[in-house]
Amino acid sequence: MTAPVRALPDEIAVVNVGLPMFADAVRAQGGTVTHVDWRPPAGGDPDAVRALTRLYADPSVDVANAEVLRRLDTGVPFLTGVRRADEVVPGVEGRMLLHCGPAVDWAQACDPLRRSMRAATVAEGWAADVAAADRLLAEGGVRLEPANHHDMVVPMASAIGPSAPVLVVELTADDGLVRSFAPINQGPGEVPWFGRDTDAAIARLRLLxxxxxxxxxxxxxxxxxxxxxALAAQGIAMGDDLHMRTQAATNLLARTWLGHVAALPDDVRGPFADFLAGNHLFFLTPAMAAAKALTLWAGRVPGSSIVTSMARNGTTFGIRLPGSDRWYTTAAPPVGDALYYSGLGPDDAAPDIGDSAVLELVGLGGPAAANSPAVAAFLGGSMADAAAATDAFRRICVGASSRFTLPAAGFAGTPVGVDLRKVVATGVTPKVNTGILAASSGQGQVGAGVATAPLACFTEALHALAG
Amino acid sequence: MTAPVRALPDEIAVVNVGLPMFADAVRAQGGTVTHVDWRPPAGGDPDAVRALTRLYADPSVDVANAEVLRRLDTGVPFLTGVRRADEVVPGVEGRMLLHCGPAVDWAQACDPLRRSMRAATVAEGWAADVAAADRLLAEGGVRLEPANHHDMVVPMASAIGPSAPVLVVELTADDGLVRSFAPINQGPGEVPWFGRDTDAAIARLRLLxxxxxxxxxxxxxxxxxxxxxALAAQGIAMGDDLHMRTQAATNLLARTWLGHVAALPDDVRGPFADFLAGNHLFFLTPAMAAAKALTLWAGRVPGSSIVTSMARNGTTFGIRLPGSDRWYTTAAPPVGDALYYSGLGPDDAAPDIGDSAVLELVGLGGPAAANSPAVAAFLGGSMADAAAATDAFRRICVGASSRFTLPAAGFAGTPVGVDLRKVVATGVTPKVNTGILAASSGQGQVGAGVATAPLACFTEALHALAG
Structure with a gap:
C-alpha cells in the first residue's frame, strides 16, 4: 500500500483574514497575498458584541432607521424669516443664554464660551461691562441652557440672548410642521462665537x-x-463642504439676493451689504438650522440607531438618539488634523466646540469632503485625502444623499445617517470639520481642523438602546 | 557542422507601433501586446512634414514660444473701468459696428449676426426700426469691422456700436501698457448677442x-x-470652466461688490442689481477682455508658433499668430457634442460663432474642463469625459498655467499656449466650449456644446510661418 502521490501546485494563493502580520510575513518571502482587513466587531468587547447582536437581530431598528433616513434625505427646510429669539424660540424668556453643546454650568464652561457669554450679557444690557457680566454669570444671575433644548443650533462658542435675531427655518412634514432656529453667523474678526469678549465683539452683537x-x-x-x-447642494458641487467652507453657497446667495439688498432702506442697506460681503461663512448657520430641522423631524421616530444630535460645548461632547432627550456625553476631544495660524499650535487650542456637527448628521461637512479642495488642505492636501474622509463616513452611515452629490466621486451622494451600530462595530467615529479657538488667551480663532468624535458616548448609547 | 540549437523563448512579448490592427490580431490569438499609438505627423502629408521639420529645427521658434507662454501665464490684467466705446476704443467713430470673428460683409454675415447688427443699428438711433436698419446695413450705410481689429473681443453674435458701454482692461507690461476691451455681457433672454432683434433685445442694449x-x-x-x-482662478476651483460656465466667478464678484452696489445712486441701483442677479454669465466678458489683454501682449512677440487669435463670425473661423495681423480662415464649423433645448437639433443651429474662443488660448474654457461638472454634462456626463477634454489641450499646448489649477486633476495647471506645430502634427485642434444660436429662426440660443476648430487654417498658418 502506497500513499497517493501529492504534487505541489504550480501556484499558491494566500488569503489572510484579520491580523495583517501574517500577510506581511508572506509578502516578505516574496509571496502574493490578498489581505482581508477583518477585525472583531467593537474590538471584541463581549458586552458591545452582545448589544450589537441584539440590535442587528431586531428588525424594528432597521424599519425605524429607514424612516429616519427618509426624513434626513428628503425633508425640505425653508428659511422663512428672522425674528428676535424671545419672540419665536420656545421657552426663551428673561435672563437666559442659549449655548452650544450639552448642558454646562458656568463653573465648568471653557474659557471661549465664558467670554462669549460675557459679551452676550453686556450686549443684552444685563451688565455694564465684561467684569460685571463675569460676576453676574458666576453668581448664577443668568440661566444657561443648551440651544439644542430649544430647537436651535449655534456654531462654535456662541451664546445667544433673548434679543438676538435668529433665523427661522420651517419644514412642512407629513406629521406636522417642524421649526428650527440658528443665529445669524457673526462673521470673522473679533466676534463672540470665536470666544472674544472685546468691545468690538460686543458691538458685533449689537450690529446684528x-x-x-x-x-x-x-x-x-x-x-x-x-x-x-437646494443652495447647499449647489455649494457642494462648487467645492463647499458646507461646514468648514460655505463660500460658494454664500456667494450664490449674495447674487440671488442682490436685487433685494439693493431695495433695502437707506439706514440698513450699507451695513448689511458690507456685512454679507465680508462674511464667507454666512451660509453656515442657515445650513445648520436646516440640518436641525431635518434631525428634529427624524427625532420623532423612536427606536432608531441613527444619531440625531451631536454637539460640543468645549467641555463635553454629546450625542442623542431619536425619540429621547437623553444625552450621552464624554469629554470634548481636541481637534486633530489641524492647521494653526502662524506661531500657534495645539497647546493654544481649546477642545472641540459648537453645535455645527449637526451638519455631519445630514450629509454635509465631513461626508461632503470628497469634492472640497479647501477641506483637502486640512487632510493632507490631495483630493484622495478628502475622498478618504467621505469614505470613512460611508462605513458608518446607512444611506447616501439623493440631493448632495459629489462630482469628484462620480456624482455619488454624500453619506447620510450615522448609525450607532456601525460606529461601535467598526470603531470609526464621525470626523467633524471645524474651527479651533484659543484655550484661554481670548484671541479667538487659532486654526481649523478635523475633530474625531470620542467612541465612549456612542458605546454608552448603544447599550441604552439595546436595553 | 551543425546549426546552433535555437530554443523558442518561454515568453513572447509583442510591441506594436502604429496601425492598431496588428495589435488586435495578436490579442485575437490570445497573445499580450503593448500598443504604441504612433501615427505619422500631419497624417503623413509631405508638405506639412517638411514645414514641421523646419519649424522644429529652428531654435528661435522655441525662444519666441517661451516668451509668449510667459506672457500668457503671468500677465495680470485689471478691469479698470467702463466707458462708451467711441470714447476709449481705438478707431471707433461714426456709423461703425464691431462684430465677432474675422472680417465679414453684410452679404456673407449669418442670420444671427445680421439680427444683432440690426438691433445695434436701431439702438444707436441710426434707424427707426429693424426693417429700416436692414436697408441701411444692406446698402453699406454702416461700417462693419472685426472687434479684434480694435483690441476688443465680443461673445457670440455681438455687434457693438459706438455708444455701447465697454469694459476697459489694462495690463501693465514690461514693454508698455496693454489695453483691451469687451462689452458688458447682455445676459439671458431676448438679447442681440444670441441673435435676437426684437424690441426687448433693442431695449436691453439701451438698458446697458x-x-x-x-x-x-x-x-x-x-x-x-x-x-x-485672480477671480477666474477661484471660479475654476469652484467648477467653472470660465467659458460655458462662469457662475462661481460671477457669484464671487457679486459678493465682493455687494457693498459697492448698495452705495449706488437710487436711479441705477435697482436695475443694476437685478441685472447682475439674473446674469450668471456676467463674468464671461471680463474674462474675455482679460484673455484679450494677455494675447495682445503675447502678440507683440514675433516668430512664435503659438496661436494668439481664434475667432468665428458664424461664416468663417480664423486664427492669427503673434507679430502679424494676417488671418488664416476657413468655413465656420458646426458645434458638436451638443445639448439642444427641447424640440431643437442640429438642423436648427447656426455654425460656431463669437470671439470667446480667446479663452481657450489662455488656459480657460476647454483647458479647464477637467474640474467642471457643468462642462462634463456636454461631453458624456462623467468627470473622466471632462478630463479627456483638458488632456486633448495638453497634447497641443506648450505649457501649463501656474494660476489656473484643477483640483480634480491633482491640482495640475490648465494647458496654456496652443502650438500650431503640435496641432498640425497631431491633427488635434482646439475644442471650444460654446453656446449655439438659431440658424435663421431668430429665436436666439438653441443649445450649447463643443465646437472643434477646423484643421485647415492651422495648416495654412503653419506653411506661412515656415516660409
Missing part, C-alpha cells in the same frame, strides 16, 4: 440686532422663503 | 447704455481695479 437682523428680515420678506438645501 | 454701464462704472470707481484672473 440693530441692522443686520432687520435687513435680513426685510430681504426674506421680499424674496420669500429660501430653499436652504 | 443708460443704467448698467454707468452703474458698473461707479462700482469700479469705488472698488478700484479688479484683478480679473
Amino acid at each position: 440686532r440693530d441692522a443686520v437682523g432687520p435687513a435680513l428680515a426685510a430681504v426674506l420678506q421680499r424674496s420669500g422663503p429660501l430653499d436652504v438645501l | 447704455r443708460d443704467a448698467v454701464g454707468p452703474a458698473l462704472a461707479a462700482v469700479l470707481q469705488r472698488s478700484g481695479p479688479l484683478d480679473v484672473l
